[in-house]
Amino acid sequence: MSDTYTSGYKQDPRGPRAVWRVGGRSLVAIVALALLAGAFVYASRRGHDDGAGAEPAADARAYAAPTPSSGRGSDIGRDDSIPVAGPRRTPGGIAQSPLRQQFEQARDLYSFAQSLRSRADAGEPEAIWLLTRVYDYCANYANAPVDYGNDTRAIESMKLRTSAAMVAARSRVSSRCARFVPEDDLSFSMILVKRVEAAKSGSLPAEASLLAAGKPLEKTEEYRNDLVERVVRSKDPEAYSALSPGMGIASSGRSSGFTRAAGTQFAELAWQLAACKLGQDCSAKGSLMTSYCANGGICSQDPEQDFAGFVYDAAIPRQGAQVVEEMVDSLTGEKRMVQ
Secondary structure: OOOOOOOOOOEEOOEEOOOOOEOOEOOOHHHHHHHOOOOOOOOOOOOOOOOHHHOOHHHHHOOOOOOOOOOOOOOOOEOOOOOOOOOOOOOOOOOOOHHHHHHHHEOOHHHHHHHHHHHHHOOOHHHHHHHHHHHHHHHHHHOOHHHHHHHHHHHHHHOOOOHHHHHHHHHHHHHHOOOOOHHHOOOHHHHHHHHHHHHHHOOHHHHHHHHHOOOOOOOOHHHHHHHHHHHHHHOOHHHHHHHHHHHOHHHOOOOOOOHHHOOOHHHHHHHHHHHHHHOOOOOOOOHHHHHHHHHHOOOOOOOOOOHHHHHHHHHOOHHHHHHHHHHHHHHHOOOOOOO
16 A cells, blocks of 8 residues: 555446555555455545536535535534543543544534644644644545545445445545535645655654655664654654554564564554554544544444454454554553564
8 A cells, every 4th residue: 555644445447446545544454354254345436537526516415414504714613423522641641632632523624624724834743733634534535525425325325234334434524524625635745745844843643654654754774763762652642543554564574672563464453552542532433433434444333332342353363362462551551562
């Protein structure tokens, strides 16, 4: 998976095929294999050359919850389908900032993005980083709203085992991203530029995400190892989550003080589970679970199941659970992993 930022599907001339780009990260093979029997992915039409663009834009939102009635750039509403919680803090972790909570809870992500712009223009690292998270979350919908809605209807009509869950997740994305349009250009290249800007301004999650994408600020092994160490010392759940794709198979064979938590199919999951343990929103309707389901067809059959429950229930064989738990404990605790 060459694109670690944008999520979505591409058209195959031989017919539909899934391109697994899930919420800004690749999903390790162990998850895909565990869920292929129950997962359904419908390939969306990203272009408009087949005439789909002639449909009214409102049709693309037929499955979305009511969107804000005001024009672009108004109040930030709370999504009633997303439980409201106070600052997320776990032992050893850091409290999630109000901006991060707003990202998870805002009903209208266009308005939320607008509210971040002045702070981002002033060079605030957290604001720039969260802008890229909004763009990543909304890119699939924003780049082709009509196609996105058509595909959601097609998925529902298939009546497969994961159809209901996938339609619900895609409807949540459509609702929250409803005021973005193709002209907003939520492209991979634009998101990459903004993440470089965030990283250079001091955002550790952005810096970690660039490393995971194979686009680190510096290409030396010394820099890579130092960044991994800084993420672990920070106990910042967003940084753990952003780094997780780069700590799976992609890091196999690299030297690091955390080699036991890197280079395997389980390692990426362990870093993401550590992020959840440290306070990342991994709830059933949070952005992580929504993106896996909406963009990859990887959906829990239990609508209330969080990421950790889903992984241990469906993605990790019993023999591997203890290995992953040990990795997570070491990543979130005081004890450092050594070879």
